[in-house]
Amino acid sequence: MHTDIAEVLIDIEAHLRQLGLWDKIPPSSEALASTEPFCVDTLTLPQWLQFIFIPTIYGMLEAQSPLPDKCSIAPMAEEFFRGTELSIDELIAALQRVDQLISDA
Numbered sequence: 001m002h003t004d005i006a007e008v009l010i011d012i013e014a015h016l017r018q019l020g021l022w023d024k025i026p027p028s029s030e031a032l033a034s035t036e037p038f039c040v041d042t043l044t045l046p047q048w049l050q051f052i053f054i055p056t057i058y059g060m061l062e063a064q065s066p067l068p069d070k071c072s073i074a075p076m077a078e079e080f081f082r083g084t085e086l087s088i089d090e091l092i093a094a095l096q097r098v099d100q101l102i103s104d105a
Helices: 001-017 047-065 074-082 089-104
Strands: none
Touching: 001 047, 001 089, 047 074, 074 089
16 A cells, blocks of 8 residues: 555646646745645645655655555645646645545555
């Protein structure tokens, strides 16, 4: 199951890159230190996925730490991208897969 989650994280990164939403420069340490859910006050959702979620889950997998009991990122992404012209279906599908894999773990 850990391999499945790692593969989906790779897919999420690939989709963000294809959409032009993968940043080359990380946000400031202050922005990354936000205490708000999803860092909504300092980061966009794609930035949160790139700089918080993906590295955190990779770190948990590598350390064989317990994963969160529940994951529900896809609905947040659907709301974030609502009304945009971006082709996000594959990204949303990958986020739904990671939600399911983590929640069913």
